[in-house]
Amino acid sequence: MATVSEIRAAGENYLGADAAPADLGAFWSARVDRALEPRPYELAEVGIDTPVAAYRELSFASTDGQTVCARVLLPKAAGPHPLILVFHDMDRGVRGWHHLTRYLAPGYAVCHLECRPWAKDVTSGWRQGAGSLVLAQLIDDAVAMAGIARTLEGVDASRIMTWGEGLGGLLSMACAALVPGVVKCATFNPTPADFRGSWEAGASSLAFAGVTRHFREEDPAAERLNEFFSTLGYVDAASLATLLPEGAELLCGCGLMDAAQPPLGCYAAYNRAACAKKELATYPKFVHERINDFEDRLLAFMHFGER
Amino acid sequence: MRHVPISASRLRELESCKGVNPIPEDFDEFWAKRMADADAVDLDYEIVPSKIPTFDTCAYYDLWFTGMGGARVYAKYVVPATEGDHPLVLQFHGYPGCTRSWAEQSSFPGMGCAILSMDNPGQGGRSEDVGGFKGTTVSGHLIAGLDGGPENLYYVRLYQDQRILCRIARELPGVDLSRVFVNGSSQGGGMGLACCALNSDLVNRASILYPFLSDFREVFELGRDEIAYDGIRYYSRWFDPDGTRLDECFHTLGYIDTLSFAHLVRCPVLFGTGLADVVCPPETQFAVYNALTCPKRHVLFPDFGHEEIQAYDDMIIGFYQGEVGF
Numbered sequence: 001m002a003t004v005s006e007i008r009a010a011g012e013n014y015l016g017a018d019a020a021p022a023d024l025g026a027f028w029s030a031r032v033d034r035a036l037e038p039r040p041y042e043l044a045e046v047g048i049d050t051p052v053a054a055y056r057e058l059s060f061a062s063t064d065g066q067t068v069c070a071r072v073l074l075p076k077a078a079g080p081h082p083l084i085l086v087f088h089d090m091d092r093g094v095r096g097w098h099h100l101t102r103y104l105a106p107g108y109a110v111c112h113l114e115c116r117p118w119a120k121d122v123t124s125g126w127r128q129g130a131g132s133l134v135l136a137q138l139i140d141d142a143v144a145m146a147g148i149a150r151t152l153e154g155v156d157a158s159r160i161m162t163w164g165e166g167l168g169g170l171l172s173m174a175c176a177a178l179v180p181g182v183v184k185c186a187t188f189n190p191t192p193a194d195f196r197g198s199w200e201a202g203a204s205s206l207a208f209a210g211v212t213r214h215f216r217e218e219d220p221a222a223e224r225l226n227e228f229f230s231t232l233g234y235v236d237a238a239s240l241a242t243l244l245p246e247g248a249e250l251l252c253g254c255g256l257m258d259a260a261q262p263p264l265g266c267y268a269a270y271n272r273a274a275c276a277k278k279e280l281a282t283y284p285k286f287v288h289e290r291i292n293d294f295e296d297r298l299l300a301f302m303h304f305g306e307r
Numbered sequence: 308m309r310h311v312p313i314s315a316s317r318l319r320e321l322e323s324c325k326g327v328n329p330i331p332e333d334f335d336e337f338w339a340k341r342m343a344d345a346d347a348v349d350l351d352y353e354i355v356p357s358k359i360p361t362f363d364t365c366a367y368y369d370l371w372f373t374g375m376g377g378a379r380v381y382a383k384y385v386v387p388a389t390e391g392d393h394p395l396v397l398q399f400h401g402y403p404g405c406t407r408s409w410a411e412q413s414s415f416p417g418m419g420c421a422i423l424s425m426d427n428p429g430q431g432g433r434s435e436d437v438g439g440f441k442g443t444t445v446s447g448h449l450i451a452g453l454d455g456g457p458e459n460l461y462y463v464r465l466y467q468d469q470r471i472l473c474r475i476a477r478e479l480p481g482v483d484l485s486r487v488f489v490n491g492s493s494q495g496g497g498m499g500l501a502c503c504a505l506n507s508d509l510v511n512r513a514s515i516l517y518p519f520l521s522d523f524r525e526v527f528e529l530g531r532d533e534i535a536y537d538g539i540r541y542y543s544r545w546f547d548p549d550g551t552r553l554d555e556c557f558h559t560l561g562y563i564d565t566l567s568f569a570h571l572v573r574c575p576v577l578f579g580t581g582l583a584d585v586v587c588p589p590e591t592q593f594a595v596y597n598a599l600t601c602p603k604r605h606v607l608f609p610d611f612g613h614e615e616i617q618a619y620d621d622m623i624i625g626f627y628q629g630e631v632g633f
Contacts, residue, residue, distance in 0.1 A: 048624045052389070052419040073417075077364075096617030098624055102410050104417030105387060107364035295408030296359065299367075303360040 004284045007256055011267030011282075017197035018229055020239035020272070027130065027234055028243065032178045035063050035143040043072065043152075048097060052076055053104050055097055058111065060148055063140040066116060070145050072152070073100055073110040079154030082304065085146055085182075086112040087164030087171035089288075090120055090191070091206060106302045108161070111149035113142055113171070121210035122192055126231045135170070135192075135235035139178075142171045146179040157181045161302060166191045166261065166288060167207060170237045173269065176250075177243035185244065185275075186298050188253040189288050193237035193265035196229040206260035206288075238268040250278035251301045253294040255286035313582045313609045321582075326594030328524040329558050330567040337457065337562055338466075338571075342505055345375065345467035352475050354384060359409045364388050365416050367409055370423065372475055374434075374468035381433035382425040382472060383409065386481070387416040394486035394627065395476055397502060397510070398424035399469075399495035402519055402535050403448070405432025415490070418624060421482060425472055427465060427494075434468075443546065447538015449520060453559060454546075462520065462563040466501050473506045485511060488627050492516035492579075493535070493587060493613065497565040500595070504571035513572070514623045516579040517613060521565040522591035524557040531588045566591075569598035576603045577626045579619040581611030 002010065021027065041060035048055045058070040071094065075081050084103050088095055094114040103110045118124070118134055125132035150157040161184035164172035169190030176185030192198065192207040204212040215222060233239050244250060250273050254266040263282070270280050279301075283291055331337065352372035359367035366386050374380035383406050387393060396415040400406050406424040415422045426432025430448065438444070440461055442454030451461035477484060489510050491499035496518030503510045519535055526532050532539035547556060561567050576599055580592045596605050608616050 048621070050418045050624065050628065052387075053417070075364075096621050098414050098620035099617060101415075101417035101624070102413035105365040105385070105413035106362040292408040292411075295410040299408070299410045299413065300359055303362060305360065 004256060007263055008282060011264055013271065014264050014267045015271055016194040016238040016265070016268035017200065018195070018233055020236075020242045021230065021233045024234060024239055025243060028178055031063075031136070031140060032143055035140045036147040036179070039144065039148065041148050046097070053101070058145070058148065060144065062116075062137075062144050064137060068116055068141045068145065069114045070149075071095075071097065071100060071110070071112040071114065072149070073097070073104055074152065074154060075104060075107065075109060080156035081107060081109045081154050082159035082161065083149055083155045083157070084108045084110055084302070085142070085149060085160065085162045085172070085175055086110060087142060087162070087168030088112070088115065089164070089166035089168050091166070106299065108302065109152065109155050111145060113145050116141060121213065122207050122235075123210040123214045123228075123232065126228060130231050130234035133231070133235050139171060139174045139235065142175050143178055146175050150179075150181055159183060159304065161186065163187070163298065165189060170235075170240070173237050173244070174240050176248055177240045177245075182248060184249050184251070184301065186251040186301055187237075187269070188294060189255055189258050189261050189266055190237035190252075190269050191261040191265075192232075193261060194268040195232045195236050197268065198262045198265045201262040201264065203260065203262050208260070238265065238272050241269045241272040242274050244273050244275045246274060246276050248275040249301075250275050251281075251297060252278065253281045253283070253291070253297070255283045255288055255291065257284070257286060258288045260288050321589055321593040322597070324590050324593040324597060326522040326525060326566045326591070326598060327528065328522045328564045328566055329561045330564070331457075331558060331561045334562065334567050335571070338505060341458065341463055341467055342470055345470040346474070348373070348375065348471060350471070350474055350478070357383070357409065365413070370475070372471060374428070374471055375464045376437045376439070378428055378437045378468070379435045380425065380428065380468050380472075382406070382423050383412050384421070384423050385409070385412050385416045386421045387419055389419050389481070392481050392483035394420040394488060395479065395482045396420045396422045396488045396490055397472070397476065398422055399489075399491035399498035399502070400424070400427065401492060402494035403430040405430060418627065420488070420627065421479070423472060423476060425469070428468070443542065446541045449523070449536070449560070449563070450538040450542045453542065453556065457559050457562040460559070460563055465498070466505060469498065469502055470505060473502070473509050477509065484509070487511055489513040490623065494519045497521060500565050500572055500576075501568045503574055503576070504568035507571060507573040510574050512574055512627060513576045514626060515576055516616065516619055517581060517584050517587045517592055518565050518595055519587050520563065521587065522594045523560045523564055525591050525594065526588060527557070529588055529590065534586050565595050566598055569595055570600055572599055572601045574601060576601055577622060578603060578605045579608065579616060580605065581608045581613060581616060583610060583612040586613035
């Protein structure tokens with residue numbers, strides 16, 4: 001078992017087991033154009049408005065026609081307000097309104113995707129090609145939501161931040177890579193990252209449970225291994241990191257004891273991030289969990305002036 | 308986590324819980340003296356910028372004050388930029404630990420309320436613990452000082468520090484003193500009710516989730532003196548193995564038992580309980596709730612234990628605005 005120092009040393013220059021697909025940019029460019037097309041939506045009152053903010057439930061038909069919902073919190077003060085797009089992890093449901101209210105304090109409008117019901121198998125759809133992957137659809141949902149959120153009244157579409165943990169970290173990086181106007185991206189233990197490397201390191205729970213199932217049920221002799229991982233590369237955080245705009249800022253956190261997503265995957269996503277300004281915070285004695293220190297960094301990161 | 312199914316008969320049993328820990332006969336008088344002692348301490352505090360940058364909409368400060376025994380006590384202080392006066396939330400944390408992140412403190416400022424969130428001395432935060440408690444200090448703050456008489460208990464000193472914090476709260480600029488709210492879960496819930504009881508002319512509403520420090524004797528009797536309550540078991544095993552001093556010990560602990568404070572709470576209380584709570588037994592929570600004579604509402608979450616309950620947190624938004632019927 002690698003020591004903390006060994007993990008950190010190995011992570012420093014680690015770029016992942018597989019390179020990003022050569023046509024990654026073209027693949028996503030076509031999908032994003034479709035996801036960002038103007039689409040009808042509804043904004044329903046929730047009934048908990050405060051004197052300073054409106055609380056709304058956003059619903060819209062995503063790229064496949066399925067209705068997807070999101071939680072929206074809009075400051076009542078005159079805009080324009082920066083916008084934060086928040087994504088939740090795969091082992092938890094949508095975040096509470098009270099929790100989301102924290103992002104209003106630093107002056108942001110908030111939009112939080114409620115992931116559509118899915119079987120939590122990240123390999124789902126791979127046989128039909130990358131375009132059919134369930135994670136590609138979840139990314140479409142996130143991008144479509146971003147496309148609506150940036151047009152909401154009072155929102156400054158040039159100051160968008162994305163943030164999420166685990167699977168939410170993947171969606172955060174995907175949106176930052178694909179949606180124009182995202183200038184800050186925060187991610188904690190983005191999952192899945194470095195599919196092949198993480199699988200080889202023994203990851204088999206949460207996001208990787210589907211990979212284990214695949215190799216036990218669908219391909220026990222691993223005869224289609226390369227094809228399989230090549231397909232998953234289109235929705236790998238370490239791949240999407242290569243599409244981050246140079247002008248964006250990245251804050252990345254990693255709990256080094258995370259067994260669900262091996263930390264080297266997180267390092268790969270961070271090291272491959274194409275943006276010029278980036279910051280990595282690693283936590284030797286934390287797993288895939290809430291960390292006060294990282295939350296403080298996140299809050300400071302939200303500031304648009306000097307920090 | 309062990310999930311406990313709830314039945315109608317179990318619920319009736321809980322609803323009839325009255326609590327068993329004795330409430331000392333001189334409880335009110337005892338605390339009047341302790342509060343007078345805290346009021347005699349000269350107010351000495353400073354508010355300085357924290358490590359979080361200032362936003363146009365919100366400012367983040369470190370607040371340091373001199374508490375009992377000269378201790379330097381710390382609180383996070385977050386102030387939203389509002390037109391006119393703003394409400395203030397007094398936030399207390401769980402056991403053991405400290406105030407959670409600045410981001411977590413931001414939810415109430417996101418509602419237009421300032422927040423004061425205190426670190427309890429010696430529990431993992433920045434507040435100084437000047438110690439000096441008589442008797443064991445090996446495990447469990449709730450028994451710290453138990454051998455030195457009730458006035459020497461850790462939580463007595465803590466509630467005196469809390470009193471000093473309340474005095475500071477009255478002086479903070481821009482605070483609407485008719486809208487001072489309390490929020491706390493677990494230890495923070497017990498502290499929150501004590502704060503309401505001892506500062507009833509200041510606190511207007513209290514949100515209390517699964518309070519710790521409640522009905523100590525019942526915790527002992529049920530064998531639930533573990534996890535956060537393990538100090539009771541340590542004390543029993545090491546210092547009173549045959550139980551000779553049980554009555555004396557629980558009488559002393561009665562001075563800091565949330566059950567004892569309940570009759571002094573005046574403000575409306577929103578009270579939440581996860582019925583599968585294995586840290587703070589539901590029996591003890593119901594005993595406290597039943598002893599409250601103020602306007603109150605108990606919300607139950609059958610499939611939740613001692614954990615974040617977002618549905619409860621969401622109710623606070625309306626509750627602090629005067630909604631949620633009683």
